[in-house]
Amino acid sequence: MNFIVAVDGPAASGKGTISRAIAARFGFTHLDTGLLYRAVARRVIDGEDPVVVARTLRSRDLERSDLRSVQVSRKASHVAADRRVRNALVGFQRDFAHSRGGAVLDGRDIGTVICPDADCKIFVFASDEVRAERRYLELSQRDPSIDLERVLRDIRDRDARDRGRAIAPLRPAENAVPLDTSQLTIEEASACAASIVDKAIRGDARTA
Numbered sequence: 001m002n003f004i005v006a007v008d009g010p011a012a013s014g015k016g017t018i019s020r021a022i023a024a025r026f027g028f029t030h031l032d033t034g035l036l037y038r039a040v041a042r043r044v045i046d047g048e049d050p051v052v053v054a055r056t057l058r059s060r061d062l063e064r065s066d067l068r069s070v071q072v073s074r075k076a077s078h079v080a081a082d083r084r085v086r087n088a089l090v091g092f093q094r095d096f097a098h099s100r101g102g103a104v105l106d107g108r109d110i111g112t113v114i115c116p117d118a119d120c121k122i123f124v125f126a127s128d129e130v131r132a133e134r135r136y137l138e139l140s141q142r143d144p145s146i147d148l149e150r151v152l153r154d155i156r157d158r159d160a161r162d163r164g165r166a167i168a169p170l171r172p173a174e175n176a177v178p179l180d181t182s183q184l185t186i187e188e189a190s191a192c193a194a195s196i197v198d199k200a201i202r203g204d205a206r207t208a
């Protein structure tokens, strides 16, 4: 079976966790496409050209341990607005989506641009405050000096850039099932997502 699940949503909405849970539950492979933009951003911060990097991205670039920092997150959102960078990364994502056995990809434009014909599309979101709190808890483990207001501002800035860019802006695909995780635990959100995928496999995703 080749079944494609597209999971889109803003920063810290829970889409990564949900996608990993779907992959584990249904035996699909998973690609966190944000990691591609983060890996490009990391090398751009180190002084390389974004388009050259995107065209020559290596798997070891995705394995670096410093891709989740605030600095890399910000830069990723900037490099992601460059049409040439995005175009250079399309082929890899589409090839991955068609891996045998099924795939789940999470990002911003999976249901709209990368896999418009995905078998199941989910748009994950949560309030700004809840998302900032989640990101704060994650970042403050590495850097106790981080402050919540700053994290909230960063998330809002990044969302505005990701939603407002001319190419492949963040938005729900028309036939995406919305999933608000603001009031849900990880287990509840994962269970809702699994039920959406289950229904899509049985052919009635729109009624999830």
Ligand code: DC
Pocket (backbone or CB within 6 Å): 011, 012, 033, 034, 035, 037, 038, 073, 076, 077, 080, 081, 106, 107, 108, 109, 110, 158, 162
């Ligand atoms: O999902 P993330 O926070 O790791 O993504 C980092 C940045 O990469 C995000 O601000 C926007 C960009 N991105 C994108 O433009 N398209 C995707 N499919 C995934 C991420």
